[in-house]
Amino acid sequence: MDPERSAVPEQGPGRRRGFRRPRGRGRDGTAWEADLKALVYEGPGRKTWTEVPDPTIRDPQDAIIQIDTVTICGTDLHILGGDVPEVEPGRILGHEAVGTVVDVGGAVTELRPGDRVLASCVSACGRCHYCRRARYGQCLGGGGWILGHRVDGVQAQYARLPFADLSTHRLSPRVGDEAAVMLADILPTSYEVGVLNGRVRPGDTVVIVGMGPIGLAAVLTARLYSPAHVIAVDKAESRLRAAKRFGADIAVRPEDDPLEVVRSVTGGLGADVAIEAVGVPETFELCATLIRPCGRVANIGVHGRPATLHLEELWIRDVTITTGLVDTFSTPTLLTMLAGGRLDTGPMITHRFALDDIMRAYELFADPVHSGAVKVVLTRA
């Protein structure tokens, strides 16, 4: 880390003057001041990596962090596609980062400048009906998924994090940035909304439909419960191969009769759990046909259209269907497992870029069929 480029202040009496962008004086005595850049949504189809104002503490619960490592989510592509209308032009995108605290508001008790933290995709007021039940994703007090959505996000050199105490996790030195940033969204999402909602248990047969990043993370986290079989379903051979590397023991394309495959390993009964990780009606409906009586369908996919629920068949089959936004209550547990070497997120990351190179990273991430991208990671220079 080049100290001249860092805004992490010394602790001490002076620190409460607030965050200011890095500045200094060159060898020749000329004063310089860093540009602060961020990835800004400019309306459907348009984005720029451009200069932005300094983030500031607006609420005593805020923190400002310097972004060290950040990644791009499929949801960011949805926003750019214009599918998330509440995101307004001018918004800085991004909700998954690891960074270093540079300033904190007066009501922040758990963080101090210099702390290395995971910035979680979900923020939590900590006081509302849902936060008191650790359902932070449903926060009624101004939290939930807000970063890169309703407030400026973390695909930036510096970012403001609201409700910082409950929305960040201090990182152990044993956990690297790249491993940790996978826990900002993708791992807790697949684990909570897929594996835990689906109640995966040892010995189960689990089918996971969709082998994008979330589906692959569901393969990885389902394995924590030692299912007998993890069956991956995807159209792309390359993704099925990835699924096998992540721990799926069976991989099948939708056109190759997944139901027959599921039945063949379950004595004809069907899967205990089907996890939907695509977000279109067809894959949801496929999941509902793959489960046995008393089975569970756990929907992770972000849907834009209604699906057909075949209650005329399902009413008698004792099924459970769940949906959900991640709450990130499992993040501390997943961090413990990461620190203890019980979770290997390494294979999630297929490409690495400098943060300045984010426009190119987006391009590559948006075309996984050709690029083979799962997760791309961007790092501060």
Place this chain on the structure above:
Amino acid sequence: MDPERSAVPEQGPGRRRGFRRPRGRGRDGTAWEADLKALVYEGPGRKTWTEVPDPTIRDPQDAIIQIDTVTICGTDLHILGGDVPEVEPGRILGHEAVGTVVDVGGAVTELRPGDRVLASCVSACGRCHYCRRARYGQCLGGGGWILGHRVDGVQAQYARLPFADLSTHRLSPRVGDEAAVMLADILPTSYEVGVLNGRVRPGDTVVIVGMGPIGLAAVLTARLYSPAHVIAVDKAESRLRAAKRFGADIAVRPEDDPLEVVRSVTGGLGADVAIEAVGVPETFELCATLIRPCGRVANIGVHGRPATLHLEELWIRDVTITTGLVDTFSTPTLLTMLAGGRLDTGPMITHRFALDDIMRAYELFADPVHSGAVKVVLTRA
């Protein structure tokens, strides 16, 4: 009980000769033999109360019972409507009865002739994957809902009960026939598939859509968990009045904005649990709109058509949707509560008939709007 009319044999060495219909010799010395009658499905729209052959022990796990008290289910009307095609003409209907054991097969260990039993709507082989998990409704070994469906039922003077040990419950003298027969189907169904699947908890707001017999039983059994509010939804004023007698504190017609009513008592959040007790897409879809984030929809209704699942709204709301056929695992518990005076099924029964009068009882039960019928009970003369 007229001993001449009873086929309950003395216990003793001779008893294994099997069940034979009641017979005797009149005062004038003439031999007589009783007719055995039953309600027989003759194809869509047609049924008769007619003479049938003696039921016989076909499997060592069978028992034969004399029917003392029996009732009619909405499902029987569906069968008569031709909606349950696997029911073949010639089938004796009925799956809810209290009776007296008159004969048992050689593998029956829990029952002996003379025992007064509840005949449950669900039979259980006790050995398959599902029975070992008390999910008897999904029995793979020949049980499940079979009475009056795949084998002859109990709207008859005598009936054969397969898997008798696990499909009947011996009755305490403190439990009357009429109270007990409500536990053959309707109470465990509403309790297991509605209240337990919906995870009703003290303080919850529970909305129940459809105030037919099952919906009213759901009101009754939801109250076992002391919810803060039970909101009944039905089109018919008479049924809403009944709902209030059963313990609903709020009653509302679908056209009077149930969502607004639910919101008004939940700080705008929505219901914790919505129980569907009708069986059409519209009511299911209504339920899905009434619940709060993290809420549960428990479907009890028997559906003939698919519903639309608005995943584009629900994916983010952490909802749980369940379906189910009753397993009757709760029947012993409900019987305990009945015996202890903790459950009052009395108000369920609106009309009483002699068993011989079953054709008239069907007529009245099929027209609840005019008759006000909830459950009709038929008793052996």
Place this chain on the structure above:
Amino acid sequence: MDPERSAVPEQGPGRRRGFRRPRGRGRDGTAWEADLKALVYEGPGRKTWTEVPDPTIRDPQDAIIQIDTVTICGTDLHILGGDVPEVEPGRILGHEAVGTVVDVGGAVTELRPGDRVLASCVSACGRCHYCRRARYGQCLGGGGWILGHRVDGVQAQYARLPFADLSTHRLSPRVGDEAAVMLADILPTSYEVGVLNGRVRPGDTVVIVGMGPIGLAAVLTARLYSPAHVIAVDKAESRLRAAKRFGADIAVRPEDDPLEVVRSVTGGLGADVAIEAVGVPETFELCATLIRPCGRVANIGVHGRPATLHLEELWIRDVTITTGLVDTFSTPTLLTMLAGGRLDTGPMITHRFALDDIMRAYELFADPVHSGAVKVVLTRA
């Protein structure tokens, strides 16, 4: 409420000057200033109702409340008995109150002066491992049971409440002070540590040993789950009579063979749940003998000595034993039930006093055998 005696400030620009004791000018123009009094522990066996300094905001998360209604807990008697050595002389006692907010620190977001609140016996930092799991009683961040224990309590005219946002509950106008103050400790304790830890379910047989205030509250809250039987055990006939009024259907003295009584209503099997509400080894050991195989013992009692655990008998019986300090996660639910008329705490309160009369109230509360006291309530003049 005499406005001259109230320190609840007007909202407005001036309010941040902090709390000051009520003061004014009499009709004759003389300035007066109220004494602030509180019940102060002076060491084992000694307490006084005496003047104390103004409570002040020490941490931005604090609030100051005017105490409107307060009660005395059995734990306060333990402290006075010298059994809780971490309580230092000079400490103001009390951890159950209803009051009116008069001042809040800068990090308090949920309360404002004038709010009527329940002050819970447990405070929560909201950020630690346990608070994030709603296990506030185990707070690692400075909360837990601290009021009247490690910091000054609420048997006072005014009190400071740390972590005010998460440690208080705003009250609906439909809930009266006396009803609400029962939810500061006694009801959530009996409900969470007894009923929920014991997993009371409809149809269960529940035996509760000890009919002091907590035991009676356990009877009341166990009934929320519609058990088949609630069996109360106590030495004192007067308390057994109280238990019946609270909803126990069977009452028995320890010397009258509770095991035989339990067996007689459970077919010889034993109770599903036994709740210990005394705090001595003998009653805990009694509980362990009263439960059936697969039964649960939920300990609520505060113990000062070890008990004998008969593992040579219990190892094979599939029992579950739980202990716990209340977390108060259930308080919002219980408040909802109170507001909806689903919970009647009225019979808990046997005696009423003015707050000034607290020394006499202690005397009476400490001698329940003669006074018949369950809970005594003290109210601001």
Place this chain on the structure above:
Amino acid sequence: MDPERSAVPEQGPGRRRGFRRPRGRGRDGTAWEADLKALVYEGPGRKTWTEVPDPTIRDPQDAIIQIDTVTICGTDLHILGGDVPEVEPGRILGHEAVGTVVDVGGAVTELRPGDRVLASCVSACGRCHYCRRARYGQCLGGGGWILGHRVDGVQAQYARLPFADLSTHRLSPRVGDEAAVMLADILPTSYEVGVLNGRVRPGDTVVIVGMGPIGLAAVLTARLYSPAHVIAVDKAESRLRAAKRFGADIAVRPEDDPLEVVRSVTGGLGADVAIEAVGVPETFELCATLIRPCGRVANIGVHGRPATLHLEELWIRDVTITTGLVDTFSTPTLLTMLAGGRLDTGPMITHRFALDDIMRAYELFADPVHSGAVKVVLTRA
């Protein structure tokens, strides 16, 4: 398998003549008849491998099996030590076997001669209160742990299995005898009574006290839930080494301050779960000190003496303590995992003998410190 030595009859009309010991005629025409031998308990300290009468179908639910593979349990040593007084002299010992069905009673529906089955240590009537809840270990109908205890066991050439349908599991050809016989007792016991009762979850710190066969099996099955740490405690270095091979990541002797070790990996909090696998008060009491607030102690050990429960410390710590006899409800799941290669029981077996050599096998198994024995397996010649 030598067909002349097998009593597995052909299926066909003649089969119901019952089991008779293998017999034949030699090449010289001489008739021969096999001896039937078994390991018979002759009172404290004494046992013989001796000729016994033919087992016969006594109840229509019985099956007779030829024992192919059998093992010895620590409990058998307890019986021989005279610690299980209900075992009468003359009793054939053993409750863990794989065999081949040679005869079945008339009420057996799931088995037929020739089937290869696992004989479970727990038998189940399938009809009582507990069996209906899959709590077979508590069977009230004549089952539970009866083999080699209340009826003759399976350390024999042939054995009678009561309640055969629910007490055996047909084996897939993919599962070998040796692997399967580990599922007769030791794996379901450690899994159900240790891991499931202790609610081990991903990321947990689990400490297991006692590295005998059950403790090692607890290490193996705890790993199914991906805990962050499995800490093994035992006095013997050899057993601690075995624990590491089974998947413990930390091994510690009781005298080397296990509490400090636990704290060092849990931020000072203590273990989430402590599993007792010895059966003496000291180890139970150790477990109770190792867990964090809200932790669980799952007792598997068979205890002969009471332990001290330090309620004066535990009452406030929200602990859960469980005990239990195995129910074997998990056996089908564990068999699925075995067949799917998800469970490796191989390292459990340290020594192999011919069945005839069982006296020597006992000797070696009784001295694990010198022999290093974990499980010894005996096979039909």
